[in-house]
Amino acid sequence: MSDSDDNANNLPDGQIENGHVPADSRSDRARDRRSENGQECDQFDIDLPTSHRYLGKLDNVTGYAFYDDGEITTLAAIQTNTLVFPGFTLPLVLNNDLEINMLQRHTQKKNAFVLLTPNKNFKGIFPFGVIMEIFETHLRNDVLYLKARSRQRCRLIPGKEIKTLIGELYQVTVKVMLEPPITSPIYNTQLNSLKIHRMYKCTEYREFCKCRKYRQYHLSQYPLAGWVYDKHEMCFLLDQLIRGLSSYYLIEFVPDDPVQLSYWFVQNFQLRHEERLKIMVLGTAVERLRLELKYLNMKRLICCANCDAEIAQQNDVFPMSKDGVQSNYCNPGGYVYETVTVSEATNFNLVGPPSAQFSWFPGYSWTIMQCKMCSSHLGWKFSSVSLKPDSFYGLAKSGFDVKIVDEGSDNL
Numbered sequence: 366m367s368d369s370d371d372n373a374n375n376l377p378d379g380q381i382e383n384g385h386v387p388a389d390s391r392s393d394r395a396r397d398r399r400s401e402n403g404q405e406c407d408q409f410d411i412d413l414p415t416s417h418r419y420l421g422k423l424d425n426v427t428g429y430a431f432y433d434d435g436e437i438t439t440l441a442a443i444q445t446n447t448l449v450f451p452g453f454t455l456p457l458v459l460n461n462d463l464e465i466n467m468l469q470r471h472t473q474k475k476n477a478f479v480l481l482t483p484n485k486n487f488k489g490i491f492p493f494g495v496i497m498e499i500f501e502t503h504l505r506n507d508v509l510y511l512k513a514r515s516r517q518r519c520r521l522i523p524g525k526e527i528k529t530l531i532g533e534l535y536q537v538t539v540k541v542m543l544e545p546p547i548t549s550p551i552y553n554t555q556l557n558s559l560k561i562h563r564m565y566k567c568t569e570y571r572e573f574c575k576c577r578k579y580r581q582y583h584l585s586q587y588p589l590a591g592w593v594y595d596k597h598e599m600c601f602l603l604d605q606l607i608r609g610l611s612s613y614y615l616i617e618f619v620p621d622d623p624v625q626l627s628y629w630f631v632q633n634f635q636l637r638h639e640e641r642l643k644i645m646v647l648g649t650a651v652e653r654l655r656l657e658l659k660y661l662n663m664k665r666l667i668c669c670a671n672c673d674a675e676i677a678q679q680n681d682v683f684p685m686s687k688d689g690v691q692s693n694y695c696n697p698g699g700y701v702y703e704t705v706t707v708s709e710a711t712n713f714n715l716v717g718p719p720s721a722q723f724s725w726f727p728g729y730s731w732t733i734m735q736c737k738m739c740s741s742h743l744g745w746k747f748s749s750v751s752l753k754p755d756s757f758y759g760l761a762k763s764g765f766d767v768k769i770v771d772e773g774s775d776n777l
């Protein structure tokens with residue numbers, strides 16, 4: 366085990382680690398199973414972090430009932446600095462007796478709560494949130510451990526009071542937002558006899574290209590060129606986004622379902638908080654993918670939130686969890702850290718000895734990382750003597766800012 370940063374760069378050249386594609390060798394999938402001292406190493410199992418084993422054994426909870434589109438419901442709510450899109454998991458640790466009792470009382474019947482996030486200035490509550498399903502929970506030594514999965518997006522009802530129950534626990538009334546079906550922008554102008562061919566509804570870009578000739582006949586009645594309409598088609602956006610993401614991730618890690626991809630992007634791509642909020646309010650996957658494609662073309666750097674020192678490059682992010690490069694983890698004090706995993710980092714110092722206690726990545730020890738320039742907390746270095754990769758860095762979202770260094774070209 367190493368607590369120095371000497372081992373930071375010892376990923377063998379040409380190696381793909383858990384879905385990250387090194388810029389210099391995107392086709393070589395060979396994996397070196399030996400560490401520097403010749404010892405056999407196993408590849409880390411990226412399913413492990415999503416199980417949040419550091420919370421101990423929890424009991425399964427069932428009984429979440431899906432809400433209908435537009436349904437209005439009153440639920441308990443928790444505010445954290447993190448944002449979780451549908452399909453992703455949030456671990457929580459509650460130490461306060463009164464908060465535990467209150468949450469248990471309010472989630473007994475519905476088994477759900479609303480996760481609220483701060484607005485773009487971090488000075489109030491953002492009017493959109495997500496309904497979380499509690500799927501595992503356990504009370505041990507007066508501490509409540511729970512895991513919740515984001516299920517549906519919702520919006521706070523304007524004018525309705527956000528009632529404080531206790532501490533960071535609230536009661537809110539929300540309106541549920543469901544995904545509308547995916548259709549083509551010209552679908553409603555298509556003859557019914559042609560609709561059976563589904564040529565304007567296809568989500569496969571290859572299929573879409575096959576229908577291009579018939580589509581051009583149809584589009585000739587409209588004033589704008591055909592490519593203008595093409596750029597609003599789901600399959601076009603999907604194809605472009607997946608192509609762009611293939612520079613950073615192995616393609617099998619990127620979902621090809623449009624709705625899932627639109628959420629996966631927010632969890633995995635390095636976005637500013639305000640950019641994520643902009644995506645959150647958009648009602649359809651088409652709108653979200655369009656904006657995400659624009660964000661994808663911007664060049665970004667990960668910098669210290671306090672002094673702007675460069676900490677990592679966008680190409681350095683790689684997933685150590687099945688959820689992707691960015692996941693939420695909880696410390697014993699109950700603080701939720703949204704953490705981005707990177708293979709390389711710069712401008713930091715390590716503080717204190719490594720520890721394996723409550724480690725979010727089983728088999729790895731963590732050491733605190735501070736900014737070299739201003740000593741702000743940046744995250745942790747994780748190191749292992751028996752696993753590959755033998756070291757990586759978990760950067761806490763609260764410790765860094767995403768700086769846009771090139772706005773890119775907006776070709777949409």
Ligand SMILES: [Zn+2]
Pocket residue numbers: 669670671672673674736737738739740741
């Ligand atoms: Zn700094």
